[in-house]
Amino acid sequence: MLPAALHLPMAFHMDLTACPHCDLLQREPQCATACVVRCRRCGAMLYRAIPGALDATLALTLAAAALFAIGNVFPVLSLDLQGQAIATTLFGIARALQAAGMDAVAALVLLTLLVMPALQIAARLYLLLPLRLGRIPPAFARAARALDTLRRWSMVEVFVLAAVVCMHRLAQIGQIEVDLGFWAIAAVMLLLATMDSLFDARDLWAHPAWRNP
Numbered sequence: 502m503l504p505a506a507l508h509l510p511m512a513f514h515m516d517l518t519a520c521p522h523c524d525l526l527q528r529e530p531q532c533a534t535a536c537v538v539r540c541r542r543c544g545a546m547l548y549r550a551i552p553g554a555l556d557a558t559l560a561l562t563l564a565a566a567a568l569f570a571i572g573n574v575f576p577v578l579s580l581d582l583q584g585q586a587i588a589t590t591l592f593g594i595a596r597a598l599q600a601a602g603m604d605a606v607a608a609l610v611l612l613t614l615l616v617m618p619a620l621q622i623a624a625r626l627y628l629l630l631p632l633r634l635g636r637i638p639p640a641f642a643r644a645a646r647a648l649d650t651l652r653r654w655s656m657v658e659v660f661v662l663a664a665v666v667c668m669h670r671l672a673q674i675g676q677i678e679v680d681l682g683f684w685a686i687a688a689v690m691l692l693l694a695t696m697d698s699l700f701d702a703r704d705l706w707a708h709p710a711w712r713n714p
Contacts, residue, residue, distance in 0.1 A: 572685035
């Protein structure tokens with residue numbers, strides 16, 4: 502009889518799992534509460550079981566979508582320099598970099614700060630909304646793989662940290678005001694981090710919708 506993966510009790514529609522570290526094939530446990538499943542041989546974490554994780558992730562994704570829209574519409578920073586007020590949005594930052602001749606940097610900012618986070622949020626909604634309604638969306642596997650790639654290229658947290666550093670510098674030459682767009686993007690950063698801590702791709706494939714696709 503194959504050994505059971507250790508740690509607390511989860512119900513998963515597959516009976517066996519292979520450890521990605523030592524390749525041990527083992528039976529999965531039945532969990533009723535939140536748990537961490539580890540390999541019996543090497544102790545590596547196989548996955549986390551969090552009841553209601555997909556529903557919580559969907560709620561957070563909807564909130565992130567609304568806040569991301571706000572963060573793109575409203576200015577992120579305003580600077581009053583010698584009586585001249587300057588305000589910019591996220592897209593305005595990329596456009597200003599392009600106008601300054603830094604095309605590569607502008608493209609990178611546009612890609613990692615606007616395009617990738619937007620696609621990441623859209624991919625989560627594409628996967629989770631139909632599942633919540635009991636349906637399997639078309640091209641499910643492709644969307645799941647795309648989401649994994651998009652998560653790696655979304656760098657909202659880098660912008661937030663860089664903006665905090667810039668605020669300190671800009672405050673020395675003028676009066677700076679943090680606008681609604683910045684707080685919205687900072688909230689998106691926290692929501693994305695929370696989603697990553699809850700979301701496990703295994704939960705997508707274990708969803709009850711697969712029983713009657």
